[in-house]
Amino acid sequence: MLHITVDGQPRECAPGTLLAALEALGVSVPALCNDSRMAPVGACRTCIVEVEGCARPVAACTTPLTEGMVVHTRTPLVEAQRRVLLRLLASEYPAEAVARQPDKPFHRALREYGLEGEPRGTHQAALRDDSHPYIHVDMSQCIHCYRCVRICDEVQGQFVWRVWNRGAGTRILPDGPNLRESSCVSCGACVDTCPTGALEDRTLLDQGWPETWTRTTCPYCGVGCEMDVGTRGGRIVTVRPSREGPSNRGHLCSKGRYAFGFGEAPDRITVPLLREHGGWRRASWDEALGFIAQRLRHLRAASGPDAVGMLGSARATNEENYLAQKLARVVLGTSNVDCCARVCHAPSAAALERMLGMGAATNSFEDVEHARTLLVAGSNTTECHPVVGARLKQAVLRGAKLIVIDSRRTELARYADVHLQPRAGTDVPLLNALAHVVVDERLCDEDFLRERVEAVEDFRAFILDWTPERAADLCGVDAEAIRQAARLYATHGPSMMVHGLGMTEHVQGTESVMTLINLALLTGNLGGPGTGVNPMRGQNNVQGSAHMGCEPGHLTGYVPLELNRARFEAAWGTPLSAAPGLDLMEMMDAARQGRLKALWAFGYDVLLTNPEARATREALERLELLVVQDLFLNETARACGHVFLPACTSFEKDGTFMNGERRVQRVRRALPPVDESLPDWEILCRAARALGHPEGFAFQSPEEVWDEVRRVWPAGAGLSYARLDMGGLQWPCPDEAHPGTRLLHTHPFASGFRAALRRIDSRPAPEARTDDHPFVLMTGRRLYQFNAGTMTLRTPHALLQPGDWLDMAPADADRLGLEDGARVRVCSRHGAVELPMRRAEGLRPGELFTTFHTAEVFINAVIGPQRDESTHTPDYKVTAVRVERAGRFPPASGGSWGAPEPERPLE
16 A cells, blocks of 8 residues: 555555545546546546646646655646636537536536536537437537547447547547447447536436436346446436446446346236136236146146256346256256256356366456467357457457457457368367367477376377368368467467357267367466356356256256255255256157156246257147246247246346356346236245245245355355345355455366366267258357347347348358348258348358347247257257248248258259
């Protein structure tokens, strides 16, 4: 700490800038061009102070703090100069704006210095832009602080706002004809930093400034951004990023920032429903839960407890997922419990657990800033996890090296030192070739191998056959590019990996992640800052839902059921089922075969999400009881549900989420539940009572549930609500004195002192291209929509991305005679759908990409039954298809249920 004197008072401050010290001390000075998320520039000079020993006043934002510094913040000279600076800034400023938005930093400063009457300017229509659905632009209120320009450059890395002209003619404009048609990604950072209201949320202009702010955690992807929700009159009017959030550090993406209005959607269901005579009717909670209890008792008595199943939700809290699996195991007597991790990152968890002993990210998002080389594999991070994607871009702009492995040329690939663009489904041979180069060119960390790794010599012998030339033939990647990437990763450390569903949603998904781990072990890039193997988890609580025990073979804490059975039987006071539980895909198989009779799914649209849509629907239709617990009548409920239970949004309840870096964070209620909707935890407790098991489910709050979780999960025992209310913590955190664990596997590994390399051979993808099906289709997400669209499609994000479309390489479009926007029919061996086509430069010829966001397209109707052998995760990334102009055949009803094509003899 440094000792300084401020306005005659001795103070202690941490090193940094003088302005940061004054802010920490609560000493207010205007600082109109400053934002702690950006490097200080001292442009506006309103933060000037006098420092003894300096000839003239200095800008506090750019002045480093020094020991013994004596500072005067309000001398007559300083005050006079500030007043002159503010008067100049206000000379052409609209007077009406000061009165309309009194809490803007610039307006507060004018009032403080008695200058609120100085502005004499007016709003100019030519400087207004309302093209964007969320952001209002009025550059009449711009004071040229350049904060919007700098935050877009330095935090988001989008470079949207540009400074044009000089002097009195200076203008700040987007890089397009208007903001909507610019390269803006709608993160709202420019709005958040603007001190005047030149950039403002349209919701605030329409509905007014918030009366109350609530700190909570974003309900979208697995980054786990902390945010402040502003409410007024029982509605959310704005969302701002938390400056203290360790995962997002004062930043949000478009979904977290703006896609919050789904809770007010007119089709939200807020009362229980029962299906009768082919339609839905309103029911009371007692009637609905009584009906479920009666049916479950009957089905269990007739077919046994393993005729029922439970699906947890990655959108629900940890507490709710814990209760879901406990209800399944304790009340229903089955281990048939799973969650949507099955269709995304189950291979990551399985590979990491198998090789390192713990199925979770080895490092933290902050390690992006510590890495000298970043390897991004199968992750379109800037679209699917935009806040981490922005951090990756900024790290590269500061000098970090970047390797991208992706079948598409994504935004990050444009920044890459090496972009390896393999054919879809050939990740294993590519990663084996990288390992070959590391071994063959003696780039291994021999000390790390000697101390911490087993099966080294067996692996060396195995990997010698996987030359870059061999992989190049299989992958369609230049052999020299493979060597360049391997050398960079192995020699320019620390090197950090992040990977996404492009690695996991394959028939060799688990093995693909294992080959990533092989690379990290060979080079010693595990257990230290800026290293590791880190899955980019897809949904806000997909890590937590599985970790709480919504997984058939694991209990709370992701511990193997068979090794921990006795401990949980003692804790819960009941024996657990001896039968092995079914995962989601096995439940679908069992339902089709008539063995699974009942399924309870909450926060999860199984029909729209699963592959083989026809087969999934057939399975769901054969169930004798399908309970859907959600916000809306999703496709699962609409087509096949028997009971609908109305749940709350995350803005309407309390609890915790667990993000992709193992950080547990608080979720806090900002709004009351709507109508008769209830939080999922309360629904599950009521259901247990209706089933005659009030014991073990008599919780009065999520905190009580969490305290039980901590008792059965030793690695999370230190994560009390009292501590989490001060900020999120990463497990393992075994007691309340423990600070949490940023890095795993420092020494030893979770599985022991040594980890073993694995020999993994490549297998050809089952979905082979043929003359009849000459394309390979990959599916994924885009920036403005999220998964099944349950939330985002009910917000103005539907204007930013109105639906699904098919990306096709220009050469393929030319060959087929297809223009941009042409409606096409995509036919696989499993089904057919129709959607519009767009040319995309980032695809190799013969490969296609689309999203799975809308039921209007229902793209999973064409996805086949192929699964990862270890985890049964579906292969969403390699489907052989044919594309033809729509209209050649009659369209499928709703574009959703095209019949599979008959098998044709190959020529």
